[in-house]
Amino acid sequence: MSLTGKTALITGSTSGIGLAYARALAGEGVNIVINGFGDADAIETERKALEATSGAKALYSGHDLTKADQIEAMMAEAASAFGGIDILINNAGMQHVAPVEEFPVDKWNLILALNLTAAFHTTRLAVPYMKEKKWGRIIQTASAHSLTASPFKSAYVTAKHGLAGLTKTVALELATFGVTANCISPGYVWTPLVENQIPDTMQARGLTREQVINDVLLAGQPTKQFVTPEQVAAIALFLCRDEAANITGANISVDGGWTA
Numbered sequence: 455m456s457l458t459g460k461t462a463l464i465t466g467s468t469s470g471i472g473l474a475y476a477r478a479l480a481g482e483g484v485n486i487v488i489n490g491f492g493d494a495d496a497i498e499t500e501r502k503a504l505e506a507t508s509g510a511k512a513l514y515s516g517h518d519l520t521k522a523d524q525i526e527a528m529m530a531e532a533a534s535a536f537g538g539i540d541i542l543i544n545n546a547g548m549q550h551v552a553p554v555e556e557f558p559v560d561k562w563n564l565i566l567a568l569n570l571t572a573a574f575h576t577t578r579l580a581v582p583y584m585k586e587k588k589w590g591r592i593i594q595t596a597s598a599h600s601l602t603a604s605p606f607k608s609a610y611v612t613a614k615h616g617l618a619g620l621t622k623t624v625a626l627e628l629a630t631f632g633v634t635a636n637c638i639s640p641g642y643v644w645t646p647l648v649e650n651q652i653p654d655t656m657q658a659r660g661l662t663r664e665q666v667i668n669d670v671l672l673a674g675q676p677t678k679q680f681v682t683p684e685q686v687a688a689i690a691l692f693l694c695r696d697e698a699a700n701i702t703g704a705n706i707s708v709d710g711g712w713t714a
């Protein structure tokens with residue numbers, strides 16, 4: 455079955471991995487709702503490019519997903535434009551690196567809200583339509599940190615482990631409705647999220663930029679290569695296909711062997 459005419463909402467898709475998902479799904483003729491922050495002109499250029507690729511519609515939602523009422527507004531806008539969401543990709547995420555005893559409480563709360571609680575809200579709001587249609591795909595960008603930990607990332611590791619648990623629970627609840635729920639767990643992908651944590655890691659560990667890249671980021675990634683956003687998006691595309699209808703509750707690593 456073709457994906458043409460379906461609608462995908464991808465949180466945090468103005469950049470990085472999220473944008474790669476949007477481009478991959480647009481290539482299949484899917485209506486797209488992109489979300490996230492950034493320069494308004496650049497986002498509008500990207501939105502038009504998605505429509506040119508898909509021949510379908512692309513909508514931009516700039517809602518802040520750390521807030522439940524804004525998530526509700528985004529989901530309502532998407533439902534009024536497209537009827538509902540067939541493919542939900544919970545991808546928006548942020549990171550903060552600090553020792554646990556110094557971890558800023560406001561950063562803890564934000565990371566839990568964006569990386570975990572937002573996925574609960576989008577899921578609870580998307581599921582009734584998917585159940586009614588007897589078809590749906592829920593895909594989380596989790597992380598190798600949904601399976602294993604690293605020091606100084608207490609909030610992120612906690613949120614990503616929680617996201618893996620949410621996904622398995624939702625997979626079981628929806629198993630007879632034609633709706634699958636899965637995590638994709640990348641290792642280090644070269645995106646702004648990774649680039650932006652280099653200065654904090656340099657400070658937290660007293661290292662140079664090169665040492666952070668080679669000895670911290672790629673230290674545990676046996677291939678010694680960053681994953682690309684396109685490699686992650688290709689897995690999501692596969693999970694949307696009928697061939698993947700029996701993959702549910704899974705956590706698929708794309709981490710160069712990190713968690714092997």
Ligand code: NAD
Pocket residue numbers: 465466467468469470471472489490491492517518519520545546547548568569595596597598639640641642643644645646647648
């Ligand atoms: P990125 O910083 O390039 O993209 C993050 C996106 O989230 C952006 O579109 C940003 O505008 C959006 N965003 C940030 N705060 C938001 C908010 N409050 N409300 C709505 N949108 C918001 O990051 P990325 O590397 O592409 O990360 C995407 C996902 O992949 C995250 O969940 C991240 O944890 C996960 N991940 C990334 C890596 C990596 O190495 N880059 C590895 C594993 C998992």
